[in-house]
Amino acid sequence: MPRRTKTTRWLNAEEEAAWRAIAFVMHRLTWALECQLERDADLSYIEYHTLVRLSEEPNHTLRMSELAIVTNQSLSRLSHLAKRLETRGLLRRETDASDGRFTNAILTDEGYARLVASAPAHVEAVRALVIDAFSTAELRQLRDASERILARIDGQTGTPAAT
């Protein structure tokens, strides 16, 4: 892929320090929440969020393919994950009655109970580490910043013509 300029615009000291802090916090925060969930709910982050998204659906039910989309994972990964959650009794799967190609993932009562039991601790952690560290205005700014980055990621996906 040819570039317009030959010389790279390296990061200056300010920019580099900012980037290191951002990259580092992403890593550590992800890890901290992962640990908290593992400890308090015996669930990984992806497991927790898969169950959470299910719990937000009417009847605690969603098609595998849609669940994969809303939880940002490949269908294959979800399929393996569902199998494990199924053996743990937190989720079950049923072929859709009206169309045999679809599979519905359904949160079991036990899965829901697990979620109800562990949600407070998770919310507390999110509060303690992030939310409570900022004012309403600051949170708003962080959200804006996040969305600005997201727009850039989405904007450049695969298309080098973007700019």
Next chain:
Amino acid sequence: MPRRTKTTRWLNAEEEAAWRAIAFVMHRLTWALECQLERDADLSYIEYHTLVRLSEEPNHTLRMSELAIVTNQSLSRLSHLAKRLETRGLLRRETDASDGRFTNAILTDEGYARLVASAPAHVEAVRALVIDAFSTAELRQLRDASERILARIDGQTGTPAAT
């Protein structure tokens, strides 16, 4: 772990929206950079950063245990990683001459060349997705926000007495 209050302080709509955006961008940004590196350098993020940290040392050399610390990975993980990088010719290991217990990880010339060749594209990506999206002042704020979160993570590590 008993809590002071029985009722959970759930997130309000603003807080929830902010948190979802932050959590989502962490996930997507990590993934976007991972893809960029895989594509342009045939290296995973952890591989790239392991080599980068080595390249910043005098003689491109660092003890395995110290390299593990600065790259935020377990010694075990680094050991496996080093073995793979070694077979790819990007890194080599030598027992320390003065103390046989230490192992030095050394960036090979080929490894350094790979880094030199791929750094521009990576910096460009970081610029395009993050740095260039913000003013100097905004970057400063983002850095502050990151460090505030980091302080909270470090503060509560394991010690429930913290507050």
Next chain:
DNA sequence: TAGGTTGACTTGAAGGTTCAAGTGATGAGC
């Protein structure tokens, strides 16, 4: 209604990460 295509998963193998146990070099105590 047989044959091919598409969509929606599922499966198996390969590779990476983690955890616990193993190895080998030093240094301390007797």
Next chain:
DNA sequence: GCTCATCACTTGAACCTTCAAGTCAACCTA
């Protein structure tokens, strides 16, 4: 100087994720 503890890794097994290939239902088309 022999034994034991410690340090700094390394290794193996179990588990998770990814990728490519496989299965199976429904639809389409002649």
